[in-house]
Amino acid sequence: MAEPAGPVTVNDADARKVAFGAFVGTALEWYDFFLFGTAASLVFNHLFFASDDPVVATAGAFASFAVGFAARPLGAILFGHLGDRIGRRTCLIITVALIGFVTGVIGLLPTYFSIGVAAPVLLTLLRLLQGVAVGGEWGGAVTLAVEHAPKEHRGRYAAMPQIGSPIGTLLSSGAFLAVSLLPPESFNSWGWRLPFLAAFPLLGIALWIRRRVEESPLFEQLLREDELARSPVTEVFRRAFPQLLVGAGSTLLGVGGFYLSTTFVISYGTEYLGVDSSVLLSGTLVAAGVEIVVLLVGGRLAERHGPGRVTVVGGLVSALVAFPAFWLIDTASTTLVILGVTLAVACLSLPYAVSGALLTDLFPARLRYSGVALSANIASVISGFVPLVATALLAVSGGRSWTPALLLVVIALITAGSGALAPRLSLGHDEVVTG
Template identity: 80%
Template sequence: MSTAVTDKQARTVAFGAFVGTALEWYDFFLYGTAASLVFNRLFFVTGDPVVATVAAFASFAAGFVARPVGALIFGHLGDRIGRRTCLLITVTLIGIVTGIIGLLPDYFTIGVAAPILLTLMRILQGIAVGGEWGGAVTLAVEHAPIEHRGRYAAMPQIGSPIGTLLSSGAFVLVSLLPPESFDAWGWRLPFLAAFPLLLVALYLRLKIEESPLFEQLLREDERASAPVRDVVLRAFPQLLVGAGSTLLGVGGFYLITTFVISYGTGTLHIDRSVLLVGTLVAAVVEIGVLIAGGRLAERHGAGRITLLGGLASAVIAFPAFWLIDTTVPLLVILGITVAVALLSVPYAVSGVLLTDLFPAELRHSGVALSANIASLISGFVPLLATAFLAASGGRSWTAAVLLIVIALITAASGALAPRIGLSRDVEVLEQKR
């Protein structure tokens, strides 16, 4: 049986991975926006707005704590029963859970049970997303022709800004409602939209075929019996470098979006619509950055692009927050957009970089664990930034320093990645064709 894959087949797989990933990020990002605008008032009700916001961000972080659990579960299953099956499970789980959030009664209806149920749903979201991205990237790369791996690996990444556009756009629309209508039922509509979107994603995912590399592993009986254990024992340095390389694209993103929305509305008193529009503009620009980044990875290598993107993000950290601090709408939008564009450079190539770190029999587990170790840390970034902000008397320099630290970790990881990669199976397979 031939393992050759045509460009047409690779595009079909990449598009299916992209659509499912876009839905996953739409669902996951909805919670971050709602934590800044809704959950702190309707679910985590306290006498102190700062405490309520911190509690809402803590529940937001719970989803990131759960993501490594999803990586362990679905990484193992992906390396044992297949990438495609796991992607069908994860997209179904997060679609259902997100729709349920839109049906939950708030604190004023059922009391303390409301934030408990909400946090439980967030944890289930995290488990689903923990298994989604690694599988989507692995499947896209393993179907891609060797010379076009960068562009196909970037397709699932584009799901992130699309998810941002959909989630922020949905909240922009419902924010036009009168405040009492928004609080009563308007905020629920974006969550309930997850149900019909799930049907579309499932329809497309069912058309995707299993990875040819995984099918070869099945035929030759070369699957790892305990892939998660083997990743830790055989590829621990790769695991750490992989996590560091993705930290900026995830943690930096939440710093510039979720934290900035809270900081802008609560401290700077910027109209929330300005901040939401800022995330929309940044997401549109990010799509172009991701497409370009995939092409650049094919020419210059993913490690080098990650290094440059990390350094550029460190340089722009203070200027970006200075622009936001002006509270001038156009400058605020510019600050958010520039910061997101630069931190998206390493994110654009993380699919290729991570899949190159791990051999096929450990790839789903290795990629998922690396990405979700970074996500575990990233989930606490808005919480840390909020705490630092309070300690500094409401000044943004602490957030800028936090962004610089994150960016330099990613830059260093990008420099190390080409030196420690274990994966050569794609090149070997290509030579066999």
Template identity: 60%
Template sequence: MTQHSPSAPGAPPQGGKPVVTDKDAGRIAFAAFVGTALEWYDYFLFGTAAAIVFNRLYFTTLNPTAATLAAFATFGVGFVARPVGAVIFGWVGDRIGRRPALLITVVMIGVATGLIGVLPDYAAIGIAAPILLALLRLLQGIAVGGEWGGAVTLAVEHAPPERRGRYAVLPQIGSPVGTLLSSGAFSLVLMMPADTFDSWGWRLPFLAAFPLLVVAVYIRRKVEESPLFDELLQQDDRAKVPAVDVFRQAWGRLIVAIASAFLGVGGFYIMTTFAISYGSDTLGVERSVMVNATLVAAVAQIVVLIVVGRISDRLGPGRVTLWGGVATAICALPIFMLIDTRSPLLIILAVSAGVCVLSVAYAVSGALLTELFPAHLRYSGVALAYNIAGALSGFLPFVATALLDRTGGSSVAPVALLIGVSLITAVGGFYGERLRVKDNVVSA
């Protein structure tokens, strides 16, 4: 990374380097976590609703199978939109500031989610209903595409270099927390009578996004801009079109970053989205058992993320990613062997173990990806890498299902796929540790 002259705001007179403190780092990381948890709560709500209610209320002219496919296709729009959001908010974050980009993303997804809660169904406004639903999902995806990269960038750039792992992991915790909140919200409204749920009950979790948004904006407005971005601004060292420069100047780093993030996103989809389908449809296990397994796994994942984040400060995020990938590859076969037993207890144990072991690499994604890119390309580079990995990962459950059909329902297919994804991330961690950028900051 380019070393700047001693003129950053807040720098000590004799050193001239931006100063970062543990006190500020903890506060900023918590603000990043709150926003990220809201983002994932809103994002996961749509997936749940697509499975149980959107097919019946917004695609009523189709047969049940086609309606469900249409609902999930609308869900998939969000994945397509995420790289677009990475480009847009990468430009904002690298040109205008990390803070304004994160304020815009949290408002966008909060408003889009709340509006879904008041959107009339097909019976009320006809074809406009599914079209508006898809547009709101598109806005969600664009916002999520800019959220995570900015959250981890801001958390890392405010943190002392020797303690970045423990602070960068807080935005990561937003994912399991968002999963638990969205699942809990729908579990409550599903206790209503069926007619009440279909009429207005399902809307309540979406409408809850409005008060949650107020809290998130209040917290994020108190966040200061990154000291490294302030230095870039003063030195006028900003890229004109950051996303283009990432592909031109840092394409190798981008590939390593995508590989490093692949397991944390793709492996999670295999152990949750695919595992639920595999257990219920192929093995004949009750769907509630599979869903409960993912909820238990989300709780365990929070603990793993916190512990591994601290360990990474001693070992380095690249090494942790490498060994997390290797460990997941080794555990893939035993995990699916336990799922194949059809025992509810062993299934919960297997899914929890699978999510926990892949979370070793996921825990340090924020720290590693931010240190793979120089500050003037960081927001764009991190957002692009993570969301390209996410877009590719979105296809993994479909690939696993197709391979499952070709192999007669054998778990060999998902095992091989999980091993492949794990080894790709292990290679990413190996090279990522060697490509880490050292920022020009000092700890107070």
């Protein structure tokens, strides 16, 4: 797995431009993807998976939610191969176009009460296409940002695409919070569609930004020197399988823990605790604002202490606060519910902040898009089922929150252990010099 023979010159000015482009495009993609999670908790269970049993309806909505995550490895394989063969930039333009179009179409779908069982089937198929697009998005955005960055500043630039996640949360939760103020009849008939339809104009913005982003200098050198992997996905499984597993474990908390603390908690709070949905959406908004700060700090900490150590600390702290966070949520007090959600998200955001730097260190440039995308999306497959598993555990425990809290502890410890192993397995040794 040879690297480019000579050093590649990069500088902070170019790195900032590319990282910003990766961030904006990723924020718009996560807005689209997160809309589905929020709607699964508040809308799809009633309008697309109608049932007299609220648990069955919620389980159906979360199952469709999970399909998007199950499809993400397909996107990782497809776009990982293309990203390591034809370039990172081209793939990122395709992924943002696909997810924007699909999300807009969801806003046009008729409900179960109009077309019957065809409604949840079509919704699930569109969610599958969302998953394929997102499966190729994040790995490419992080790879492009890192490969444009000076090595000593990779932590901060690798964190930029991560900031797209809380921005996407703010946009999606804010959009649903705004339309949830409509009368229930208006919200259920057309109000919930507005955030999805907004994806169409946002798609134009995303495409304009992505077309201005330049290709990775490391990829261009690999292309010139004919060092591209013939079958990058196959090579990742054959030559970097331990790195793949560790990478997946290191990202599990940032994705699965996040959906447990937000998507599941929204459903749990409304269905079991009787908390108004606006309170829970407000909690996700506050948590997303705090997460941005944690991500910025985490990127700098990665440069100083290494992403592996930061991942370990973030995993252990998240395990310690899991039960206290749910105890706060269980009070059903507006202030304490928001505090509980914010506390959980803030702690798990620390390993999420450095996951880009950690994963890109694990894989060499010729396999990086595939390796990063596969690692993140193996974790995402598991993560997509976390709200569903948490719902099942909650039913088993009679609606008591100790079971989802314990699930969060397990996820956090897996990430902490993976962070401890990651520095020993690094294969990414790109030669870069600051221009």
